[in-house]
Amino acid sequence: MADDGVGPEVTFSDGDSVRLTVAVGRDNFQDLAGDHARDTMRLTFSPFRSPCSHVPATVLDLDAPPLFDRGVVRDDAGLREAFLRDHRALALAGDRFLDEWDLSRRPGVVLATFRFTEKHVRALGRHVESETSARCSPYALACGAAWAGVVHARGNRSGSARFGFVTGCKPRAKPLIPANYFGNCLGQCRVEAKANGLTAAAASAAIWRVIEGLAEEGRVSSFGFMS
Template sequence: MAPSHHHKLKMLEQWRISPLPGSATLPCSLPSTYFDLLFYCFHPVQRLLFYESANLETELPKLKHSLSLALRYYYPLAGSLTRDSEVQKPELLCSQSDFVSLTVAVSRDDFYQLSGDHARDMARFHPLVPPLPASSGRQPVFAVQVTVFADAGVAIGTTVHHAVADGSSYTNFMKLWSSIHRLGELPAISTGLLPFLDRSVVHDPAGLRSIFLKDLQSLRGDPSLNAWDLTGVPDVQLATFAFSRDILDKLRRRATCKRKTAAQASPYALACGLVWAGLVRARGDSNRKKEHFGFVTGCRPRTNPPIPSNYFGNCLGICRVEAERSELVGDDGAAAATDAIWKVIKSLEEDAFRGAENWIRDVHDYAAKKALTVAGSPKLGIYEVDFGWGRPRKVELVSIERTGALALTETRGEKGGIEVGLALPKHEMEGFLSYFVNSLYNL
């Protein structure tokens, strides 16, 4: 059994941070759109941003104030979701008494080990991300924890309910908060970071909201999503695998030799293709004939008319990829996986909403099949979240332990690269690492 690291954390203080009062009158609720309903039953998204050399004694009062000011604009993050057992009127409720829980803790764990790329015990990360406890029929949607590591740095842990914000909305909030903290109360920030909150821009000509509400109701109690959850599995590890621009170029050349259609494959498809093929091998489930891969696509520019890029909420479509297992475990497995993913990406140019009425059922189906999925995106620019302490040393998406996803970010030191985070049982991690090293050696 993995050693417990919980004793290395000491909680110091907890505050309720309310949005700084503004002149605007807040709406009492924001209705959940069909995009939000897709993620209604998902595990909250938990991220950790590690920063070196931040002095929290002087920074903490500023952190609290800058968070309060950022929440003036992103006040729905201080609100709560209705916990309607019938799932008939899901909405985000807002009031003048709303707040976000901010916890400060001290850890005696090793900052530099935790913020490395090598395989680390997943249990060490659990105490660093805050919970979202529900009370009296209301579900808080956002919480923050700042953990201090003596003489090393801090980790800012956030937990956000996925039915409230996608990665784009979350990252815009974090960039705004960090900009306010770094530059002062009235920074010369891009208005693109300020949220567009009008839900009426999400048109629903196909009646997807009604369809999704019915599906959520009929799937109540369905255990499929739990198939991804590794909680309780012994020796789960978290590790990061970097794809430099040079490696991605070599992967493209190799894939093009095997599959002509892969010549135009995006870096996203190339990285995901190699990871998918490697995980299929590492898991070694030879009884499966088909393997499945799922990802989301940003729909803000794909709707008619387009939804503003700073729209706050979810605006993602579901994409499914299927391949023969025999192809993925063959000598050209990475090329076959890349080709299958790229074909689906290309099909989005025609219609990103084809089959959208099945999206909720698709998610449950893919979870039951333990499909590999994707969380995050290198396009989000999460390493640009700078509180004045420099760029993060490392960003980890801790919740992939619960959601069966690989985590994508941009690389830290080089433009055009991709980092992939994986949470796997130790034996699968060892198998994947061997595949990854050999694949790069043979490029």
């Protein structure tokens, strides 16, 4: 990334290659990859590098060549520049800002996985529809379950609970973005609800209403984009 304020660019020349990093550990992989609670200190590996000679590009048979023009994505909120400033700040600070996110550096912290299976998604979807008449997407259902779980775990009993998330805006943008656009089109969204008694069904319905609102004329651009 350039330091002169110019945005980053990805370039490729014929014959370019990348390095493949291989992480090697002596711990039990099956145990580390399980769903039960694991000590996060065990998830730290000592990687070493072995160069990869060439990574071939996959050629796609498209009706039109990929479109790389970022100008087709509106950014009225100026998110692109905001993210670039954040990335530059992180680059200057090294890894200090990210230390708090590295659970492997916190002794006594465990990590567990809770599976949200298709069976759970369908059951929650039926529950939401029976209570709110909302037919939520699987993404909204998963976000709702996570949000309600966090609120419940924190023991919030009063006030408001807020949840921020991103969602795909390509099919909702005005004007429409060409189908051959090669890049992301994500809108930043936020939702607020009463913390007391927030259920997964209520949370999912609230999130889905925000996502549906993005399709309204002019609403998408008010949230901004990342591309």
